[in-house]
Amino acid sequence: MLRVHFSAEDLLDIRFAAEPMPLVELCLALAAWQRTDRPGVFARWRRQVARELPADARPLLELLRPDGDNPGFVEPPVRDLDAALDAVREGGRRLPYEDLVRAASRSRNGGDPGGWLRALWEQDREAWALLERSLRSAHAALIAPRWCEIRQSFRADVAWRTRMLAGHGIKATLAGTHPDARWSGTTFEVPGPPHFETGLGGHGLTLIPSAFWTGRPLLGRLPDGSHLLIYPALTPLPLVAPAGADGSLDALLGRTRAAVLQQLTDRRTTTELARDLGISLPSVSEHTRTLRAAGLITTEREGKAVLHAATGLGVDLLRSGG
Template sequence: MHFGAEDLLDVRFAAEPLPLVELCLALAAWQRTDRPGVFARWRRQVARELPSDARPLLHLLRPDGDNPAFVEPPVPDLDAALDAVREGGRQLPYEDLVRAASRTRGGADPGGWLRGLWEQDREAWALLDRSLRSAHAALIAPRWREIRQSFRADVAWRARMLAGHGIKAALAGTHPGARWSGTTLAVPGPPDFETRLGGRGLTLMPSAFWTGRPLLAPRPDGSHLLVYPALTPLPLVAPAGADGSLDALLGRTRAAVLQLLTDRRTTSEVARDLGISLPSVSEHTRTLRAAGLITTERDGKAVLHAATGLGMDLLRSGG
């Protein structure tokens, strides 16, 4: 992403999560296989909960998050977002549906549903509306409190990083591999593309479900939306709320890991002291390290972790 001076002056956070964007990312995350230590149990739960009338969406929504833009409008109200889907469908590019159909199993278009959308078939659009409503009721509505908690915690943490370290650090923190070269932010991984933001603004939106590299999407006003994984993914958000501000930000177990690492400890010591598994410790330390809150180094066969200055500041501010 190529930033001009106007772009760097016009970076803001979304006011709240976007229901259909989160729904599409949830269904994409369900089809992914990364981060099994965090999402495996949630994926099994979704397999049981997802209604049959929501499954046509899987022909549109893919694990890499490269979804047709019309089905995930950046609108904060669900009913208004569903209206926006239908309105966007009136100018639906045929290429979007060709791409979606070509990426289904065997390149099939089950029942001609995707073609029916392009041809403005009433029944095809009614099926899409039912599928979106059903999937939202099953996956998003029951978890909305936790989704908002994850969203707000990430925004609060990243705003603090912005205040203390600047906009470049806040943006680079959206992905462990993100690197700045002048005013260009590069993130590794396919597909390769370049975007010049053109001074029209960039809105940041952390997602409680997304696990891949940041996704960039144009908005109707010409600006862009950057969706990235929230610091605390949905499965690690305390369902009933957390007792302290740091627990609310990081999740109770991850906050406890950071607290332990005010003194250097090995992975095995953290697992022993908290009574959790080694893979769980590795998952938590990987996320804390990507956020710049801890460092990790190898000493012979041991792997040692310790809180950074930023991590210590966060512990002090969080009580």
Template sequence: MLRVHFTAEDLFNVTFAREPLPLVELGMAVVAWQRRDAQEVFGRWRGHVSRELPGRARPLLDLLRPDGDNLQFVEPFTPTLEEGLAAVRDASGSLTGEQLARTAARAPGSASWLRALWAEDRDAWRQLDGALRSVHDLVIAPHWPRIRQSFHADVAWRTRLLAAHGIKACLASTHPGAGWAGTVFEVPGGPDFECALGGRGLILMPSPFWTGRPLLAEGPGGPDGARLLMYPALTPLPLVDPGRADGALDALLGRTRAAVLQLLVQQRTTSELARDLDISLPSVSEHTRTLRAAGLITTRRDGKAVLHSATGLGVDLLRSGG
């Protein structure tokens, strides 16, 4: 279980990141590519990346494992690719033997490249630079407008949620199982991790690639600064509609998911949603899963039928989104 202890000061010091960051999202993309959850959403995207990703990007698999519990030096908090690559190179002298042992134990490949990297071998660091550039050119750069759309729509929605329902509801919405025990934010699932913020505060950062339990890490201010909580954006990248959104609700959810939520002001079955929206049953399941994970709809089974309906939070979103 993840347990984050808040002081009263911390509860007043929760903010949102201003922008998505290219190398942070690159790291999340490499992680998402290796995961096997949310296949109904990421399956096709993963297949495309597997076919298109060049071989020189493979070294990143040794550094970025699918559980997301990775060394942060390869995911610096920088606004541009070139600044990020410079920050990665600058980290070469600060890597420790303990970090090498931990990374090598988790890596799927040979430890020889990692040992060369830790020994500041120029060829090894050139390989890392080339791998980061390759993944950025294929997975991040062409989709940056959609990544930003998912990020900013999520921040806009949770900012409204924070204003209307408070910080506890806002943080609980980051994961279906999240909740509070007094002033301790709790999310089920392993590995166990416990942290006291101690007045440093918390920065919230949605990622359109991450699919697991929220991740807690050092923020851009280092050990003495605010902690960073990265969580799955409400609309993952494969479900972000290309092109200009027609309104705030479409920007947040995508046109089809917004239409699903609007229909669910009245209870409907999966088959009725597929019929009314002229989409397939698997597509309905994708959209209802995303809406349910965000707490916007509830689902229950009645015999053979699966019934969906909007929650109070979902109705509030519809009202605020026009």
């Protein structure tokens, strides 16, 4: 069972991550792929992974567990891929041997981390080079081509739960991260292995929805000592419409305007919208003006930046429009 003890200070210091993390998503994808209780919606995705996962990425399967209890050093919560790979190497310098024993316990080695795993612990240069190649190769095959959809899933979930937080409070919002989640006083509980119990110690909690994970929420730590909770996003990856796909929302708003609204499940500047959608700044301004007049987004100034975000009506329209 997962048991997380909150203090009053912790309950006042809960936030959402700004973006998905590439290596966190990669490790959860590979862990989830190994599970035998995958929902039917993932059946086609599993077949794709079986075809697309390169041979030089398969050593990762010796590290990543189907239950998501992965060695923390291999999935740092860092938003940039190169910086995340640097963090993997830095974390590896302090690699606990127990992490490798736990990873090997589900492998053919029967709990004895020999060969490549032991070489990692012994700081063998070739073993660490193999790990970086494996991570880069798996990311290029499984995450990079789907990054836009992963971000869509992430942002839609954050937008929805932010509204739930405003309407029902933090306890209901956290309880909604898993069907079996519950509260016992100020302790958040979710049944199921592996057992993990901790207090947040007044450091707060960061919430991260995952497009791949469907198991029990997972708890990790950030470099500042605070915790993060990774949970299944409302819309898993196979149900996210590819960017630019035709649909009722495109027909209603126009493809570019619908794409602008989809981007605004998280606050974005005019410049960020222009960059991510590949359109001009004047075009972004025109589309945001129209969406704002329809009550679908809000616009506010922070210093020199102009920030746009979807309203509750805008989020409801995105959900109903697929």
